[in-house]
Each structure stands twice: as C-alpha cells, then as structure tokens.
Amino acid sequence: MFQDFIYDIGTKVYFGPEMLCHLGEEIKKYGDKVFFLYKGSYTKTMGIYDLVMQAAETYDFEVVEFSKVQPNPRHTDVQEGADLCREKGCKVILAVGGGSAIDSAKAIASAALLDAPVWDIVMGKVPVTESLPLITIPTVAATGSEMNGGAVISNLETRDKQSLRRPSQRPRATFLNPQYTYSVSKYQTACGSVDILCHTIETYFSSDNCMYMLDTFMEGLVRTVLKYAPVACREPDNDEARANLMWAAPWAINDFLRYDKECNWTIHPIEHEISAYYDITHGLGLAIIMPRYLRHIIDEKSLKRFRRLGIHALGIDDRLEDEAIAQETIRRIESFCWDEMELESHFLALGIDGRDFDEIAGKLTEEDGFRYGGYRRLSKEDIVSILKECL
Amino acid sequence: MFQDFIYDIGTKVYFGPEMLCHLGEEIKKYGDKVFFLYKGSYTKTMGIYDLVMQAAETYDFEVVEFSKVQPNPRHTDVQEGADLCREKGCKVILAVGGGSAIDSAKAIASAALLDAPVWDIVMGKVPVTESLPLITIPTVAATGSEMNGGAVISNLETRDKQSLRRPSQRPRATFLNPQYTYSVSKYQTACGSVDILCHTIETYFSSDNCMYMLDTFMEGLVRTVLKYAPVACREPDNDEARANLMWAAPWAINDFLRYDKECNWTIHPIEHEISAYYDITHGLGLAIIMPRYLRHIIDEKSLKRFRRLGIHALGIDDRLEDEAIAQETIRRIESFCWDEMELESHFLALGIDGRDFDEIAGKLTEEDGFRYGGYRRLSKEDIVSILKECL
Numbered sequence: 001m002f003q004d005f006i007y008d009i010g011t012k013v014y015f016g017p018e019m020l021c022h023l024g025e026e027i028k029k030y031g032d033k034v035f036f037l038y039k040g041s042y043t044k045t046m047g048i049y050d051l052v053m054q055a056a057e058t059y060d061f062e063v064v065e066f067s068k069v070q071p072n073p074r075h076t077d078v079q080e081g082a083d084l085c086r087e088k089g090c091k092v093i094l095a096v097g098g099g100s101a102i103d104s105a106k107a108i109a110s111a112a113l114l115d116a117p118v119w120d121i122v123m124g125k126v127p128v129t130e131s132l133p134l135i136t137i138p139t140v141a142a143t144g145s146e147m148n149g150g151a152v153i154s155n156l157e158t159r160d161k162q163s164l165r166r167p168s169q170r171p172r173a174t175f176l177n178p179q180y181t182y183s184v185s186k187y188q189t190a191c192g193s194v195d196i197l198c199h200t201i202e203t204y205f206s207s208d209n210c211m212y213m214l215d216t217f218m219e220g221l222v223r224t225v226l227k228y229a230p231v232a233c234r235e236p237d238n239d240e241a242r243a244n245l246m247w248a249a250p251w252a253i254n255d256f257l258r259y260d261k262e263c264n265w266t267i268h269p270i271e272h273e274i275s276a277y278y279d280i281t282h283g284l285g286l287a288i289i290m291p292r293y294l295r296h297i298i299d300e301k302s303l304k305r306f307r308r309l310g311i312h313a314l315g316i317d318d319r320l321e322d323e324a325i326a327q328e329t330i331r332r333i334e335s336f337c338w339d340e341m342e343l344e345s346h347f348l349a350l351g352i353d354g355r356d357f358d359e360i361a362g363k364l365t366e367e368d369g370f371r372y373g374g375y376r377r378l379s380k381e382d383i384v385s386i387l388k389e390c391l
Numbered sequence: 392m393f394q395d396f397i398y399d400i401g402t403k404v405y406f407g408p409e410m411l412c413h414l415g416e417e418i419k420k421y422g423d424k425v426f427f428l429y430k431g432s433y434t435k436t437m438g439i440y441d442l443v444m445q446a447a448e449t450y451d452f453e454v455v456e457f458s459k460v461q462p463n464p465r466h467t468d469v470q471e472g473a474d475l476c477r478e479k480g481c482k483v484i485l486a487v488g489g490g491s492a493i494d495s496a497k498a499i500a501s502a503a504l505l506d507a508p509v510w511d512i513v514m515g516k517v518p519v520t521e522s523l524p525l526i527t528i529p530t531v532a533a534t535g536s537e538m539n540g541g542a543v544i545s546n547l548e549t550r551d552k553q554s555l556r557r558p559s560q561r562p563r564a565t566f567l568n569p570q571y572t573y574s575v576s577k578y579q580t581a582c583g584s585v586d587i588l589c590h591t592i593e594t595y596f597s598s599d600n601c602m603y604m605l606d607t608f609m610e611g612l613v614r615t616v617l618k619y620a621p622v623a624c625r626e627p628d629n630d631e632a633r634a635n636l637m638w639a640a641p642w643a644i645n646d647f648l649r650y651d652k653e654c655n656w657t658i659h660p661i662e663h664e665i666s667a668y669y670d671i672t673h674g675l676g677l678a679i680i681m682p683r684y685l686r687h688i689i690d691e692k693s694l695k696r697f698r699r700l701g702i703h704a705l706g707i708d709d710r711l712e713d714e715a716i717a718q719e720t721i722r723r724i725e726s727f728c729w730d731e732m733e734l735e736s737h738f739l740a741l742g743i744d745g746r747d748f749d750e751i752a753g754k755l756t757e758e759d760g761f762r763y764g765g766y767r768r769l770s771k772e773d774i775v776s777i778l779k780e781c782l
Contacts, residue, residue, distance in 0.1 A: 001630055001631075002406075002407060002569060002630055002631065002634035003407070004406060004407025004408070004409045004410050005406050005407065005410075006403065006404070006405055006406070006410060006413075007403065007404035007406060008403045008404075009400075010401045010403075012397065012398065012399045012401075013397070013398035013399075014397055015393075015395060015396050015397070015398060015650070015651070016393060016394070016395025016396065017395070018395040019395050019396075019397060022397075178393060210630070210631045210634055210635070211634065211635060211638060212614075212615055212618065212619070212631075212635050213611060213612065213615040213635050213638055213639050213642070215611075216608075216610070216611025216612070216614050216615055217607075217608050217611050219607070219611065220604060220606075220607025220608050220610065220611050221604065221607070223603075223607050224603055224604040224607055227603065228603070239392055239393055239601070240392075240393065240601045240603075243393035243601055243602065243651075244601070244602060244603050244604050247602060247604055248604050251604070259406070260406075260634075312703070315709075318706075
C-alpha cells in the first residue's frame, strides 16, 4: 500500500557558470540587505566574493559579511551569526561554501527571527515556523544541503550533534557551478562522494516502500557516484564527473526519494555522535561505519533489497544467490570507500579507541529524537558491536 | 561538456487520497472564483465534483463550471472556455480529467489573460508571458501534463496539432490520487503507459548529454513502466502499480530529465500529425510508430545508447554485441506495446492507408517549429519510410 505524501521542493537551481549572472536579481527579490555568510579564503580566490560585491553594486543592495564557520558547525558561531543578522536587519541570507556553511546559514535563517538561544532552537524547545529566505552557492558536492531544509549543528560543550529540519529552511535558490569544485582536494572529493553515496544507501535501506520508481532512481544515483567519484579524484577538472556529482548531491537528499515511506536513518546518527566526540570529517566517518552497518543488517528481509541493489547498481551477476550478492555488494562498497577513494578503513588509525563507545551507544538509544532504521531495530549492544567492528 | 540550465519545477504535489483535504485551501490561495474545467461523467461518479463543491462551501469561493473537453482538445473549445473564464473574471483554474482536460486548461489559463484568438496564441503569434494559476487533478497516468507547462491543442479545420509550452502554464499544485485511476479501462491504461514510456525514450534518444545521472533515472522509468503497466492492466485496483505509474508520468516529462541538453522529440510530432489527420488515440499512435522509429535510428552513435538502455532497463545480457542488444531492446518494446498492452501494431488495422503520408511528412519537414531529434536528422523521405513501415 502506498503512503500519502506532499512533494514540495521549490528550490530554483541555476546550474553552470553562465547562470551566475542571475545572482543579483535573486538576492534583490527578497530585500536590499543580504547576510553574506562564506567560508574560507577560496570564496575570494575563486572570485565568488567579487561576484557578490559586483551584484551588490549593480542591484543596489547592502552586504553584511560573516565568515565564522567551522567544519561540524558550532552552535556558538551560529548564535553569533544570528545575533548579527537580527541586529543588522538583514532580509535574505546568501551562503557560500560547503555543507557547514549552508547548515550554519539555515540555523541562522531561523534563529534570526526568534529571540531564543540557538541551542534551544536546535533541540526543538523553541518551534521554528518561518526562516529568512536563503540562497546558496555550494563549493563542494557532498551534503546536498543546498536543496533541502535540514541542518546539522554541533554543541562541543555537551558533545552533541543535532539535526534541525524545517521546511522554511529549504533554500529558495541555489547556484551550482561544477567549476567551483575543480579545486576541491582529492580527500574532500572522496569524503563528499561517500556522503552522497551514504544518503542514497540509507534511504534505500531505511524501510520497504511501494515506490519502486524511487528505488530505481536510488540505484541510478549509486551507479553515478561509483562511476564519477574516482574520475573526479583522478582528474579534478573533469567537467562531466564534477557536473554529475554536483547534480547528484542534492537529489540524494532533497526529500524526493524518501517522501513515500518512513525514513529513519541509522548510519548518519551514529556517525554524528562519532564526529561530535572526535571531530573527524563526516564523510570519513561514514566510510568506516557504512560497510559494517550494512553487514550487520543482512537478514531474510533485507536480502531482497541487497539483491536488487547489487544487480542494478553494481552489475553483479543475477545468477548468484541472495547472500552472495549481498556480500559482494558490501565488498564493492568497501572497495569503493577504502581503495578507490583511499579513505581510512579503521577508527584506530584515527586515534579513536573504543573507550567511549558504550557512552555513545547509550546516547543514541536513549535519545527521543533518534528512531532506528527500518530493516533492523538496533539495540545499544548492536551499536557497540558495529562500532567495535570499525576499530 | 555540461550544458548550463535553470531547474525550476515548483509544482506542489499532493499524493494520495488523504491529501485531497487540501484542495480547498489551495484554490482559495489564488482567489475566490475558480474556473472548474472537468471532463466526463466520471468526475461526478468518482466523487470529485462533490469534493469541489464541498470545498467551495467550506472555503467560500465561487465555481464557474466548464466541461467542453474532447480527446485531442480542439482550439474552438479552448476559445469558448477562455472567453467564459475572462468574462466571469475567474482568478484560478481547476482542471480535472486526463491530458486533454489539463492541456485545455493550460491554453485557457493563458488565453483568458489575452485578447487574441486562441489559435494565434497556440501558433506563437501572440506571446504568452503570464497565465492564470492552475491546479490539476489528473484521473489517468499518461501525459504527465500535471507537472509541466506544455499543452497540445488541435485545429481540426487545418488538421494541425500544435504544442504550446510556457513556464507560466506549469500547474501550481497537483493532486495525484492513484485510486482515481482504478477505473481507467485496460485500453486507456495501455495507451497512457505507452505515452509515459515514449516520453522517456524520446528524451533518452534525443541527443547525447553529459548527465549520466539523468540517463540512469530514465532507465529506471522504463523499468518502472514495463514492470507495472501489465500489472495495472491485469489488476486495475493494484495500488502499487497505479501509484508507480501515477508518479512516473509527471517525472517522465516535467523537464527534469531534459534540462541539460538539446531535446528535440521526433516520435511525438509525427504522432501528433497522424492523430490530427485521423483522430486516433495518442498512445496508440505512439505504440505503432515508436518501434519503427527506433529501428530507423540505429547507427554507430546510437548503438552505445541502445546498449545501455538494453542492459540497465531491460536486463539484456551484456555479453551480446551492440547490434544484437539494440535489436533485442526494440523487440522487447514491441512486445510490450503489442503483446502485453495488446495495442494494435499496424495503421491499416485502424483504417489508415498511406495516401496522406507524403503530405504529413511534408508538413513536418516544412514547419519552422519542428526540429529533428539528435540521433538522426530526418528527411521527408525518412518520415515517409517510417510511416510506411507502420502500415
């Protein structure tokens, strides 16, 4: 039986370098004072900073700059940004950077309209019903945050990493220029690609559903990432590879693929706890956890799905038994993450030992907000066991 | 090299019967007088008519009814509708029915705001820059008109069938209720499914492109239609089959799949001429023409694409030679259209002989608006030859 849903993805996407000429008119639509949040020096070296300043002159709007953004964005920085944004009376936010910049901007877009501590908003103690309009220019293909309403914010004091999802935080417009990603390092390209892959895999395995069509799209996304991520790592300015990764990133996580089912992720929440404790790169954490998690959920029910994924996304021989297809599917994902993407395969190599795993698993299973993926309801012991396999 | 594009698909989709409760609020958003265009008695028997009247009472808006809609919608009916809509001062249009109802409503939405003959608007002599907001409730999974800005209108006097595509004609909201399609006849289900398949195939073969990701989605759409159309024909109330077909229809033609490339269709324009001359069901015409057209465009360049489609969408053995895969792909599409969907495979059986083919091919190749698909630039002789193979 199908599940009822509302599809509502209104983000306008300008794809390609020539479309950047529309930036000024998009900003001006929403007002004459923009909160310009950007990360790192590359915003300047890539010419995006100048582009914004030029647009401000042509379209006559004021720019309030803010560039306090760190990986795994902190609630304290968001607080500072929201206060500044409110104080200056900005009408629209422009975020330039990776997932951390865009996620910060989303939390600021909501918090600027509320008179409450940011962490209370993130924790859901203060409801978000509206947000300032947001325009984004992502500079890496990874989180896909540029076309959805979700943000992940960290509290380093409490070692918490929380997701804040609100429809009003979905960007109104997004400029995707694959050329901006030519200079993304091999390591960051690898981490971003694993993130896109994992968004797709989590959705695919989150529960059974009626929409076979969406399964075929997810299989297509897996094929796309596995085909182009190695190309982008080898040839950073391969435009076909960069364009496919850049367009795949938002579609893996803009809600389209998950509208028709209960979709409770598991790998991401586990990784969020790990990076809240050890501050490692998100995609790297996923590369380590994902294969172990997948091996953990093999059972009679999931085997059918492994079979379909293996055959349609990885071209595995359909004459093999289900179990063999599942094992080969996971082996290929491992090989992609650890060999092709050259990412670390074990926590110990990152200096992470198992001493906090019990506490982490406890947090995950106690938390109200965290419900477990459809294929296997994880106990605290399950999570500890998955994490130990990652050592 | 990728092509720049703007993705702008803002249609809000309410999927499933429970979502129909939002109809009134959606209409009221745009004003207090709705032009209610519907087709056929099934609007009443299925309860949609009562639903609209109830919403009108609850949300306090006025309803202007219009139900002059025929298959291959006529410009004369559209003229009448546009005049009535303008005269009554309607602020929003609600269209209930199949592709002909929705296409009529789009042309009315544009023509109601212009003081010009409808056919001049359709022929592009009068520019369309704005249209009345449109809300749709399709009752069949087929044309996918419910999520794009295109309409096809016929002029029976001149035996012309023209496409009118305007961004302002894209519906603001669409209600997709698979249950409304349970009563669609086997024949109409077959014709609609072939239409969805053909939209996908035309886009797939319209030209080479950089966006492999979109190719994988198209292969997924083909898999979806081939899997579920036979189920829907056998078991009209199979909710999984109806839901997949209903969600596949708009995605096959809402522009997402074609944004990154020159996309000039060929099978559809040929079929439009055929049905302008002989007034046959659109999907039936496509079922006859599509396989012949595909066989006609086999060449060194298209073989690679046939290979990919055959392997990924049809599961054809990848150890076969390209030519064999192409032939088998076409054979499977024939078998789908003619055996599984039980549609007629030859024009002669419909009483169509070849006497007008020369004139039809002449019209197609003379027309300014018609440019030929990417894989093979068709001459007048090519078109005549394809049509003769259909006899």
